[in-house]
Amino acid sequence: MATTRSRSAKSAENGVAKGAETLPYDRDTLIGFSRTMTTIRLFEEAAQKAFRQGKIGGYLHLYIGQEALALGFLHEYRPGDKIITAYRDHAHALILGATPREVMAELYGKGTGLVKGKGGSMHLFDVKNGFWGGYGIVGGHIPLGVGFAYAQAYQKSGAMTQLYFGDGSIHNGAFHEAANLAGLWGREGMNPCLFVLENNKYGMGTSVQRATAMTDLSEKFDSYAIEHEDVDANDLFAVLECAQRVTKKIRETGTPYGIEAQTYRVTAHGAADFLERYRGKEEVAEARKHDPINRYEHRLLEMGVATEADLEAIRAEAKAVADDAVKFAEESPEPDLSELYTDVLAD
Amino acid sequence: MPVMTYREALRSAMAEEMERDESVVLLGEDIGVYGGTHLVTDGLIDKFGDKRVIDTPIAEGGFTGAALGMAMTGMRPIVEMMTWNFSFQAVDQIIQNAAKVRYFSGGQVTVPLVIRGPNGGGVQLSAQHTHSLEGFYGHFPGIKVVSPVTPHDAKGMMLTAIRDNNPIIFMEAGALYGAKGEVPEGDYTVPFGKARIAREGTDVTLISYGRQVPLLEKVAETLEGEGVSAEVIDLRSIRPFDTETIVNSVRKTHRAVVVQEQWRWFSVASEVAAVIQEQAFDDLDAPVERVSGAEVPAPYARNLELAAFPSVDQIAAAARRVLYREN
Structure with missing residues (x-):
């Protein structure tokens, strides 16, 4: 469930207005945010359906209910930046510019997929658009992101890394070893890395409270002298404001920054998990009231930026995009068998 | 032909390539100020500075993973495992990430990463500090595993390793760091896959x-x-x-x-x-x-x-x- 804690309130006190009236977004951009989030939602619902029909294999981890989080931070993506996340990665890839067709085809294991059918849901990569994966081992990708940031500083590129990871991975040694390096290297401006802790409250079926005695997760950044704050990540405007401010600071200083992005995983851990013994239906129902898309649409209506008819049109359009992606994936050929042995080693 | 030790041969390969290529950096425990536990990197920090000869905390998984991130994004890092025994701490990075990321990214990523250090026993270091891991690492597709024994090969294969666009497990004969042999002057390479x-x-x-x-x-x-x-x-x-x-x-x-x-x-x-x-x-x-x-x-x-x-x-x-x- 989304909550706003003291540190995100602090950002409002800093004088950055949060109302759309003073936000630097025109109507097209605001409508575009709605379109992006709705497309991701309907894309993933279509994927979930296909998974249940047995058309998608392996694992399928959905981002439903967390869309505003990735969208808000990735709005600050600039060419040269590098984005890395774990296996709940569809939204990140789509926001950065991978097409719904190639992402869906990847989920279907088709040769037209984003990584040629070699990775599946957990290993989306779209390097040309700044998306550097897509990793399946909890916590294992975190050191890579810190390395990206070192290279960006070393190469004097002016670019930065956005490193996403879940609340389940913050207990893994890889986070602590990597965060320690980031803090250390950042002292000399050698680590322009935004750590985005996606706190969706569960690592598989284990809640934050059952995984650690220190449940204020962002406090863990203090151990490594990494400045941090929390944000209500189901409030797109809050995320956008936070992202704009902290990415500017990171680019200027070359130091890492930590965000604990509060959200909630309304779907099961993976699409194959039906029994949710670890939480009650009431809890999920309550969380759904804070759905980021509903909240955002409500704001658009409130501000007079969009009408109910506009939103209906966006939903219809998104549905068509998702349907088209499914059709494309279903009609695409499987990878050629000659692909089995390619991409193992580089020349 | 000049005679040098195995250790000096490795050092000269790295130093020469660092002169030629700014993207080559070293990471490892006590490789800089301390000079390297086995003195393989001795003096390099004075020559190339601490942004290129990076002393790390004792956290093999973290710095190996970070080096991998650098390798994926335009650099050619060389990681020193103080000994290969400590690489078990980094196996998730080496096997799950370095060896596979090219494949599961559909070929979008290359990984010019060298991980080097002494391997094998013979100097009474007992159970946790004595392993020969060629078979272990040799099992996995996506990485190359080499083990030179002469100073000539140590230098020639190190130069090949640094220029290779794949993760290289470079296993040194730790017990022979002081052994001497003839090493040609200048730039030469010894290819992998040739006994x-x-x-x-x-x-x-x-x-x-x-x-x-x-x-x-x-x-x-x-x-x-x-x-x-x-x-x-x-x-x-x-x-x-x-x-x-x-x-x-x-x-x-x-x-x-x-x-x-x-x-x-x-x-x-x-x-x-x-x-x-x-x-x-x-x-x-x-x-x-x-x-x-x-x-x-x-x-x-x-x-x-x-x-x-x-x-x-x-x-x-x-x-x-x-x-x-x-x-």
Whole structure:
């Protein structure tokens, strides 16, 4: 469930207005945010359906209910930046510019997929658009992101890394070893890395409270002298404001920054998990009231930026995009068998 | 030709390539200010600065993963494992990420990463500090595994490693850091996947790599005194693997002994023996013998340690068995 804690309130006190009236977004951009989030939602619902029909294999981890989080931070993506996340990665890839067709085809294991059918849901990569994966081992990708940031500083590129990871991975040694390096290297401006802790409250079926005695997760950044704050990540405007401010600071200083992005995983851990013994239906129902898309649409209506008819049109359009992606994936050929042995080693 | 130690050969390869290529950086524990536990990187921080010779905290998973991130994004990092024993802390990064990311990204990523350090035992470091991990790392597709034994190969293969666009597991003969040998001046490379015939012979083929190769040369001298001409093959590279040199030698000698410090089961020697029976079965006059480390964690006491690793006597006995000169 989304909550706003003291540190995100602090950002409002800093004088950055949060109302759309003073936000630097025109109507097209605001409508575009709605379109992006709705497309991701309907894309993933279509994927979930296909998974249940047995058309998608392996694992399928959905981002439903967390869309505003990735969208808000990735709005600050600039060419040269590098984005890395774990296996709940569809939204990140789509926001950065991978097409719904190639992402869906990847989920279907088709040769037209984003990584040629070699990775599946957990290993989306779209390097040309700044998306550097897509990793399946909890916590294992975190050191890579810190390395990206070192290279960006070393190469004097002016670019930065956005490193996403879940609340389940913050207990893994890889986070602590990597965060320690980031803090250390950042002292000399050698680590322009935004750590985005996606706190969706569960690592598989284990809640934050059952995984650690220190449940204020962002406090863990203090151990490594990494400045941090929390944000209500189901409030797109809050995320956008936070992202704009902290990415500017990171680019200027070359130091890492930590965000604990509060959200909630309304779907099961993976699409194959039906029994949710670890939480009650009431809890999920309550969380759904804070759905980021509903909240955002409500704001658009409130501000007079969009009408109910506009939103209906966006939903219809998104549905068509998702349907088209499914059709494309279903009609695409499987990878050629000659692909089995390619991409193992580089020349 | 200049003579230098194995250690100096490695250092000169890295220093020369760092002069040529700014994307080459070093990371590891105490490789900078301290000079390197084994002094392989001694003096490099003074020459190249602390942004290129990066002293890390003792956290192999973290810095190996970070180096991998650098390798994916335009740099050519060389990670020092103070010893390969510590690489178990980084296995998730090496196997799950470095070896696979090119494949599961559909070829979008290249990983020019070298991980180097001393491997093997022989200096009484006991169980946790004594491993020969060629077979372990050699198991995984997506990485290359090499093990040079001469200063000549140490430099030439290090230059090949740094210029390769793949993750390289570079296993040094730690016990031989001080051993001297001729090293050509200037830039030269020794390719991977090409074994070296360390000594030519006609009666039996002795095969190994790394620290065992000098041992095989001693065995060959012993056998010479018995009227047996032994050929000694230094594999140099475990993956890719030079099948041709091995098979050609066995076709000539009809007998083979494979020697390794590591444990026998599921090992490099097992693979060599399998390749020989697949490709030179009709040429064999005796079953292939394997001489391996004792199936125990490495012991501390000197006499126990010596008993745990292949010896001249054990290897010579194995050679005599394949020659039917001894039971």
